[in-house]
Amino acid sequence: MxxxxxxxxxxxxxxxxxxxxxxCCVVYGPRFGRISPRLTGSDLRGxxxxxxxxxxxxxxxxxxxxSWDGYYKRAPDYFDVxxxxxxxxxxxxxxxxxxxxxxHLLPLVVDVLSTCDSDHIEEMDIxxxxxLRERGxxxxxxxxxxxxxVVLRDNFDPxxxxxxxxxxxxAPLQWQNKYINIEEYTKLLGYRDLREFEQPCPExxxxxxxxxxxxxxxxxxxxxxxKWSGGGHKPNVDDRYGEDFVESYPTVDVHLYQLGFxxxxxxxxxxxxxxxxxxxxEDFNFYFADYENGRPGFLFVARYRPEEQSFLRLHHDHSxxxxxxxxxxxxxxxEGGGCRFKRQNCSVTDSRAGQVLVHPGKLTHLHEGxxxxxxxxxxxxxxxxxx
Numbered sequence: 001m002x003x004x005x006x007x008x009x010x011x012x013x014x015x016x017x018x019x020x021x022x023x024c025c026v027v028y029g030p031r032f033g034r035i036s037p038r039l040t041g042s043d044l045r046g047x048x049x050x051x052x053x054x055x056x057x058x059x060x061x062x063x064x065x066x067s068w069d070g071y072y073k074r075a076p077d078y079f080d081v082x083x084x085x086x087x088x089x090x091x092x093x094x095x096x097x098x099x100x101x102x103x104h105l106l107p108l109v110v111d112v113l114s115t116c117d118s119d120h121i122e123e124m125d126i127x128x129x130x131x132l133r134e135r136g137x138x139x140x141x142x143x144x145x146x147x148x149x150v151v152l153r154d155n156f157d158p159x160x161x162x163x164x165x166x167x168x169x170x171a172p173l174q175w176q177n178k179y180i181n182i183e184e185y186t187k188l189l190g191y192r193d194l195r196e197f198e199q200p201c202p203e204x205x206x207x208x209x210x211x212x213x214x215x216x217x218x219x220x221x222x223x224x225x226x227k228w229s230g231g232g233h234k235p236n237v238d239d240r241y242g243e244d245f246v247e248s249y250p251t252v253d254v255h256l257y258q259l260g261f262x263x264x265x266x267x268x269x270x271x272x273x274x275x276x277x278x279x280x281x282e283d284f285n286f287y288f289a290d291y292e293n294g295r296p297g298f299l300f301v302a303r304y305r306p307e308e309q310s311f312l313r314l315h316h317d318h319s320x321x322x323x324x325x326x327x328x329x330x331x332x333x334x335e336g337g338g339c340r341f342k343r344q345n346c347s348v349t350d351s352r353a354g355q356v357l358v359h360p361g362k363l364t365h366l367h368e369g370x371x372x373x374x375x376x377x378x379x380x381x382x383x384x385x386x387x
Contacts, residue, residue, distance in 0.1 A: 046102050047109070047132070047139045049095030050147035053082050055173040061150065062141040063094035063129075070121050070130045084143060092141040094129040097150065105137075112137060149173065161224040162217040166260065168267050179217075180272065181354055184208035188276045197280065201346035203360060205280055209273070210354035215327040218261075219378050222301045227258045231309040249315040251369075253302040253381075265299055269382065273323070273356075277384075280358060281321060298383035301327070304337060304372040312369030314342060317361030319383030324359070326351040327378035334375030342366045 053060035060082045064075025072094075080086040101109060109132070116131030132139060151171040157163055168175040176182065188207055191197060198206045222228075229238065231252035238247040240255060256262045298318060304310055329352055330337055338349030339357065343366055348357060359365050361383060 046105055047095070047137065048089075048100045049092065049139065049141045050098060050100075051082060051141050051143040052097060052148050052150045054150050054152060055171060058082055059150065059152070061095060061097040062090075062092050064090065064092065066093045066129075070126060081141075081143060087144050089140050089142045089144070092139045093133065094126065095139045095141055096125050096129075108137065160260070161221045165214070165217050165221065166264050168264050168271075172271075176272070179211050179214035181208055181211050185272075191276070191279060194280065200348045200350075200357075201341050201359075202344045203364065204341065204344070204346070204348065205358040206348070206351065207276060207356040207358065208352075208354060209276075209356050210325065212353050215325070215353040215378075218301065218380065219327050221259055221261070222254050222303075222378070225254065225259055227254045228252050228303060229254070233309070233313060249312060251300075251302040251312055252304070252309045253300040256299040256301070259301075262299060265382070269323075269384075277358065298381070300381055302379050302381055304334075304369065304377040305375075306371075306373060310336075310373070311371040314366055314368045316363070316366055317383055319361030319385055321384045322357075322359055322361045323380075323382040323384060324357040325380035325382075326353055326355050326357075327380055328353050328376075330377075334372050334377040336371050336373035337377040338370045340368050340370055342368070 049061055051060055051062045058079060062082070063072055064078050064081065065073040067073040075081075075093075077086055081090060112131050112135045113128055116127075116134060118127035118130050121127040121130055129139065149171070151167065151174060153170070156167065156170065160166070164175070164178065185208070188197075188209070194205075200206050229240070229250065229252060230236075232250050234250075235246050235248045236250055237243065238245050238250065240258070256265050304312075324339065328334065330350060336349075338347055338351070340347040341359070343364065347370065349370065351357060359367070
């Protein structure tokens with residue numbers, strides 16, 4: 001029923017030989033971040049659970065109280081305990097996830113769980129806590145240190161390519177640590193004047209936001225899905241948006257909804273990019289045009305190759321302003337490429353993976369995608385239409 005493991009940071013089934021004289025760790029349930037190994041030995045009180053919570057919602061591995069039917073009831077001090085305002089070891093009505101047990105208690109725990117009548121409770125974990133309470137076996141929860149955090153498994157699909165890339169909502173802090181260039185992004189959040197931002201061309205801003213892991217994995221997802229459009233240099237019907245939709249400046253691209261990445265990317269824009277973009281374009285919110293089947297449009301990964309489509313002719317974007325994320329590096333992954341703004345007589349050819357170009361889409365910044373002469377260039381493009 002439970003998995004016994006030596007490392008509480010690992011989810012899975014491990015043989016009981018993982019126990020030592022100090023502690024056994026029982027692991028089941030959600031996927032975890034790190035858990036401090038210091039919480040062992042003399043600090044362990046029989047059955048003890050480090051309190052882990054979600055980064056955003058107040059869901060945790062501990063309940064301070066239960067209702068008459070054995071299910072969750074919010075304890076008066078729950079938010080203070082989970083939020084860390086009250087620190088210490090507390091008697092718990094229910095613990096879940098990474099549970100540490102003194103070895104001498106294991107026979108009693110096994111006996112309790114094998115003999116207890118808990119048929120009125122369907123969920124295994126809640127039934128286990130009920131049985132322990134009924135037999136007077138105390139459970140404790142501790143929050144004296146930061147032991148890690150919980151990652152919700154909602155919509156987690158381990159069979160897709162790079163599933164963690166889709167997990168911003170489930171584990172926002174972990175996602176940011178993996179996919180955001182934290183040092184550079186933190187600098188951007190502190191800017192309050194346009195003059196603080198890099199401008200490689202007039203009114204063209206360059207933001208260092210994403211890690212190379214983000215860009216690499218997104219490329220690999222796009223290539224794995226292999227749903228690229230045909231591209232070309234003449235207007236054609238793009239049936240991804242219906243039989244009457246004409247794309248005037250087609251590229252070889254795949255839209256984010258085709259990758260299942262649409263919702264994640266919209267959250268990235270809303271929660272991570274907008275705090276910076278609102279300094280560049282003050283008092284603007286945004287929306288995305290809704291097309292057939294309610295799919296937001298013009299969020300896509302484009303690919304440029306000499307043997308495929310190597311450039312994009314002069315055009316305006318269907319946006320008030322555009323986000324253009326470089327997904328790989330000039331001089332390493334491809335030769336040539338970049339963007340030239342005609343009216344400004346200025347080109348940007350040296351953006352590195354993870355950097356975002358932000359520029360007006362209409363009227364002032366007629367631009368073209370410069371020819372890629374070798375290798376493959378990838379970019380992630382979003383057309384922003386402020387409200």
